[in-house]
Structures are given as structure tokens and as C-alpha cells.
Amino acid sequence: MRRWQDQLNPAQREVVETLSKPILVLAGAGTGKTRVITYRIARLISAGVSPERILAVTFTNKAAAEMAKRVAELLGSAHRRCPRPEVSTFHAYGLRVLRRHSARLGYPPQFSIYDRADQLEVARAALREVKATEAALRPEELIGWVSRWKSRGMDPQATADSAQTDKESLAAAAYRRYQQLLRLRGAVDFDDLLFLVEKLFSLHSELREEEAARFEHLLIDEYQDTNRSQYTIARMLAEKHRNLCVVGDDDQSIYSWRGAEPEHILRFHRDWPDAKIVRLENNYRSRQPILDWANRLVATNRHRYPKQLRGHDGGVSPRILQAHDEDHEAELVVKEIAARVRQQKIRPRDVAILVRTNDQMRPFELHLRRQKLPYWLVGGQSFYDRKEIRDLAAYLKVILNPRNDVALLRILNTPPRGIGPQTVERLLHQAVQRLCPVWEVLEDGAAEKLFGQGALEALTQFRQLILGFQHDLPRRRLDDLLRRLVDEIQYRREVERCYTSAEERERRWQTVQEFVESAGSYCRNIPEATPAGFLQELTLTSYDDDSDPQSRLDQEAVVLMTLHAAKGLEFPIVYLVGLEEGLLPHRKALELQTDQAIEEERRLCYVGMTRAQEQLILSFAVARHKRGKLVETIPSRFLYEAAGKTDHPGYQEAICGISRRAAQLARSKAARRRKTRSSAKKASAKHPKRRRSQP
DNA sequence: CCCTGCGCTTTTTTT
DNA sequence: AAGCGCAGGG
Secondary structure: OOOHHHHOOHHHHHHHHOOOOOEEEEEOOOOOHHHHHHHHHHHHHHOOOOHHHEEEEEOOHHHHHHHHHHHHHHHOHHHOOOOOOEEEEHHHHHHHHHHHHHHHHOOOOOOEEEOHHHHHHHHHHHHHHOOOOOOOOOHHHHHHHHHHHHHOOOOHHHHHHOOOOHHHHHHHHHHHHHHHHHHHOOEEEOOHHHHHHHHHHHHOHHHHHHHHHOOOEEEEOOHHHOEHHHHHHHHHHHOOOOOEEEEEOHHHOOOHHHOEOOHHHHHHHHHOOOOEEEEEOEEEEEEHHHHHHHHHHHHOOOOOOOOOOEEEOOOOOOEEEEEOOHHHHHHHHHHHHHHHHHOOOOOHHHEEEEEOOHHHHHHHHHHHHHOOOOEEEOOOOOHHHOHHHHHHHHHHHHHHOOOOHHHHHHHOOOOOOOOOHHHHHHHHHHHHHHOOOHHHHHHOHHHHHHOOHHHHHHHHHHHHHHHHHHHHHHHOOHHHHHHHHHHHOOHHHHHHHHOOOHHHHHHHHHHHHHHHHHHHHHHHHOOOOOHHHHHHHHHHOOHHHOOOOOOOOOOOOEEEEEHHHHOOOOEEEEEEOOOEOEEOOEHHHHHHOOHHHHHHHHHHHHHHHOOEEEEEEEEEEOEEEEOOEEEEOOEOHHHHHHHOOOOOHHHHHHHHHHHHHHHHHHHHHHHHHOOOOOOOOOOOOOOOOOOOOOO
């Protein structure tokens, strides 16, 4: 029973048994990467390393939860009551460090975490203040740059110093203001969770050493997707004990757009000269015909370490489906699944439908519902993206810290309470002028002259409301407080106001109750629960999995998710859909016209294919609605590459498709510049004949 | 101040 | 197709 080590092959066992050395595991898809880490943790503990001296880092919260569970299973009942190893994402780890030391960096202990929508607001404000027009620099652009800078450990000063163009200087100035605004509001963004930790460690060496000394072993999964701050933090933590085990696959690097640098995995041996390198190439997941297609596809990439995965023999070759448009594509796929489920050949949970972009999910959802197949939509619109959650979270944020402008402005007139745009405008103007948060303008008696009688009354009432709940906050349990809040602001009426259909209203109201309930379960389950902690967890871990996080996958449901979300998972049957030029590879990647961008798309496709254990079905539509218009498409080059048909005329066409499209783009840009109306041109694309599965 | 409707742009992937 | 800003009536 205890002899779980015997279930490993020699290479895997080597990883598990090399206990005191830097170790790099280069592991292909489906070779049991995560399994190896799990076993290694269990081995360390059974060798006497105390669990709390182990830090394991994964890429997603889901993976962390899964790994913690498996370690517990491996160790069995003897260790049930033992302390647990720390298994989390880099971001969650960063959050924990920051919570302890936020004061050192001038942040309040109850700082909030800003997500993308909040960031955009701050970016807008920052740009306004440096007097940048939308044309000069868009808020989305700014947060993109800031994110890149932060992941490289660059502060505003460093950014300004290295600015080459006017636009960069402008962005650097906006970055400085952006960061000031965040601090003023006691908020951090996602990147700060790493950036500030890195800063903290380099500013205070005693803290760094103390933190590094807490752990004796560091394990990192998906190492190919670490960005520079994660890399730096890992090095700082491991430099003393040198017990660093990283696992990754350069062929599965799909997050370079987010600052991931796959070079780290290639550089490992230089950083840790005594490192042991282990390669895992036995695939335990997929049938050989599937691997043949995946191998052939990824072998097209020029920048990679060559490897050949060996898999299970037998099984059927991948198939290709062709549809008229995206709706037909969904219909074909879902009907096929439904038919096989009805014949009891497969179960819904054996199947995953993988898409490149979130909006591809819609037609599939529709048809899954129509066919009455249970499905589980992963990602999509996340829990905290819904209006109700954002509103209530904003109330809570303001109660915790009224200096949080983004949250304050959100709820100031939600539900409508007579504070109109005019009033908000004046408030904002005052705040900018005095360089202070909006709340202080509210508090300041001098501001009274600024507003009319009605507005002033509304503002005072709002202020009283917040103050009242501030007073209650330490005296009531969080869910209790939220229930009262919902009641007092008459949020139910707001739900009724915003939505007309009874069904929608019901759904929205349910979300509200779920939110209150999740606060309740947070308070019950976490001993050191605080309202700020609840909000932080809420932003960091898309909290819609409150019921049973890991058993979701075991439920009887077809899984519908993006390729990015599918990383690390496996399914007996995979439908990889939307294989068209412009979608996979994505238009944005094609526009860059760099090998790197297209190679990442190819890896993404590779990741999708290698999720399949028994069957892989690829599909594309001959035409697709874009901006409401039906546009003809070109089958993805990846189809030809994977099928080994790069001499097929369609392959050339797929690749020429970009240049044709780029030419079109250039032409239409030129046309716009001349401000003349160009006559409509019809691109008559030829499409290859319907193809069937190859033997 | 609140609501409605019109016309405009805009669409990757996520912690 | 959907969200946002703007204009105009209640």
C-alpha cells in the first residue's frame, strides 16, 4: 500500500529521489509532470522534511488545490492532522508576503487588489492627469506597458530613464502617476503582488533572508511560464538552500504575452551549475496517432528543443470536421456528442470542447442547452466580473477604505440616489485639484458651497451610510453585514430596475445571495478571516467554485473552455474547434508578423491537441460572423502541418491569406487616411475540398 | 437628475 | 453583437 514509489518509471523516480540538489525536469506533454512534483513532495515529507518547510508553486489556483489534495491522499491517514506544505500560485504567495509587510512599502494592511477593470479606471485617471489624449495613449495600452515594466522589475524612474520615444516618456509619466494613485488608494494591481515582493526583498535583505529561511524546498510547476519577477523571487528564495526543483516544457509556453520568458528554463543550468537535468519523454496520456499529429505540428516551430514523445499504441487518427459557419460548427460538434452519449458509447464528462477565444463559446453553449447535455463552462464571464458582485464588492471596499476612488465612484450613485454626472464631475475636479481622494472632498465642509441643496443632501446621506457600516464592520460577521447592506441600499430594487425579464432578475438576485453566502463560508472556514482578506481572495481566486472545487471535473458534464484554461488537464475526447486563419493562429498574432507570435499560437494548438487521450476531433467553419458580418475564412495552416500535408495547395493559401489580409488592412488604412470611401472589395477565397480522416 | 435611443467603435489568451 | 458616449424628452 505504501509503495507508491514503485508506480514511477526510472526517470520519474530519479526526480523524486534526488532530494538535495537543484533539479530541472524537462517534461513533454502528458509525461506526468505534475504527478512527479506531487510524489516528490510526499517523498520529502516521508523523508522527514517538515511540511511547512516546503513551498510548491503552481500556475493556477485550481492546480494548487488539486496538488494539495493529491499530496494529502498520497501521505494517507497517518499525516492527516499534520501541517500542510504551502501549495499556491506565485500571486497568492506574493499576497501572503505583502500582507505581513505591507507597512514597509507604505500600504495599509487592508489594501485591496485591483483587477483589470479597476486598473483601467486608474489608468484613465492617470492619463487625464498627465494630460494625455486618448489618441496619444489608450488606457488599455498603458496598463499593458505598465504590466510589462513591472514584470521586469522596472519602477517609474527606471522606465523614464530608458524611454526612447515621446510615447514612451508619456507612458512613463503616466506610469508614475498610476502608481501614485494606486498607493494613494491603498490598492495594488496583480503585477504588484510580484513586483512589490521583489522590491521588498531587494530593499530589505533581512526580510528576504527571513522569508527564504522559512522554506527548505522550493518546487515550481510550469516553469516555462514564469516571468522575470517570478524568476527573481524564486532565485532569492532558493539561493541559500539550493533545493529547487522546476518542471516545465518549452513546447507548452503559451503565456509570453503576459511577460513569461521561456528562456528561464533554458538558462537554468547556467544559474545552477550543479543542477541535475531529467527528461521525461514517455507520454502516458495520448494514443500514438494523436501524438503523431501533435509532434508533427510542433516540429514546425524553429525555436525549440527537439523531442519526440512516445505514447500508447492503438487508437484512431484525428478527424477534421468542416462547417458552414460558427453556429453550424457548434451544431455538428454538439450533435455528434449527443448522439454518442445517447448510444451510451461515451459519457458527457469524457468530452472537452476547446476554443481559442471566449466569445467562441456562445454557440456551443446554445447547442449544448438545446441538446440537453449538461455542460460546465470554465472561465468565460467570471464570478467577480458580474455587475452585482462588482457593486457589492465596491461597497465593501469603500467601507474598508473610503479612499478607494474607483470603488467609491462606482457606488456613489448605484443604486441611483440623486448624485448625477454634474455632481460627480465637480467632486472629481476638486479631488484632482487638491491631489486627494474623493472621500476627503466629501468630508470637507468647505466643499459644501460647491453643490446644490439636493446634491448636498444626497452626498451627506451617502457619507452617513458608509460611516454607519464602518462602525458596524468590526462588530458583525461579514455575511451578516452584507445582508444588511443589501437590504439598506435596496439592492433588490436595483436588480429589478436593471433587468426586465423575470428569469434574468432571478438569476441576478441569486448571484447576490451567492456572494453573501460565499462571505459566510469564508468566515466559517478561515480562522484568521478578515473582510479585507475576503476581498483579496475574491479577486485572486475566481470564487465561483465555492461548492466543490475539485469534484466539478468529476461531474457528468461536457467541459467548455479556452485553450489557455485547458493547460495541465486531460480528457478522453477533445474537440478542438475554430481552426481558421485569424482565430488559431489568432489575427493579433498574424498582424505582428513575427515567427515568435505564430510559434506561440502553434504551441497553443499543440497544448490543445495533447489534452486528448483517446480521440481528437478538429473543426473549422468556412465562414464566420465578424462584427455582425459573415466573413469567409481560410482553414488554419496548423491543420495542414499536423496532418503532414504542407505540400497541399491549401497550405500555401493559408499562409498567403495573411499577406492578403495584411494588404487589405494596409489598403483600408490608407483609404481611411485619405478620408475617402473605398469601394467594397470581395475577396473570393477558394477552399479545399472536404477532407476526411487519414489513416 | 433619470431614462431612452441612436450611432459610434471595437474583439486574445489570465493571475 | 455589445458596450459606450452623447443628445433630448420627462
